Amino acid sequence: EVQLVQSGAEVKKPGESLKISCKGSGYNFTNYWIGWVRQMPGKGLEWMGIIYPGDSDTRYNPSFQGQVTISADKSISTAYLQWSSLKASDTAMYYCARSVGGYYDYWGQGTLVTVSS
């Protein structure tokens, strides 16, 4: 069974750093792109970027380029999304999802990130 399991909810202060994770199982993790999607409170879905764990090829939405870093460790079937300096506007639910030719067939359960002083 394909599963993407994300790390737990985080509460951080502005300016702090954060790295959240997404662990895949039930399939060959290195052979599928993993994407990250943001959902701000009460809002829609926003595509942030994508990584191919096999060679760490990464593509970013220009709106998020420079704001976050996407990475992966294929040895432990895990993708990451990280921030070096969080802002209150980063408060959102973040989903990872497996990409098949560009659409997303399996999703993680989401990681809620709250940034507040």
Next chain:
Amino acid sequence: EIVLTQSPGTLSLSPGERATLSCRASQSVSSSYLAWYQQKPGQAPRLLIYGASSRATGIPDRFSGSGSGTDFTLTISRLEPEDFAVFYCQQYGGSPRTFGQGTKVEIK
């Protein structure tokens, strides 16, 4: 960037009725690379349709997708109580990938 505009914003219908959701793209979506997702409160999105008209694994046949170019439609032939949710379209023919703003299907 391809902008997707969904309409209506909210659809108020009763169980058993037919739902028709629209997704219009700002430019042609190549090879009908258009997907639809359903999201219920507190849950991750679920893939319904890919390639504009192909149902994902396990999706009931009351869900159907159609369209090409810039105009796409998701139809739910007869609404079941569990179908009430927010629906998003997503294009994967261009970069960056983009989602529509969503259509909420609520119980009338």
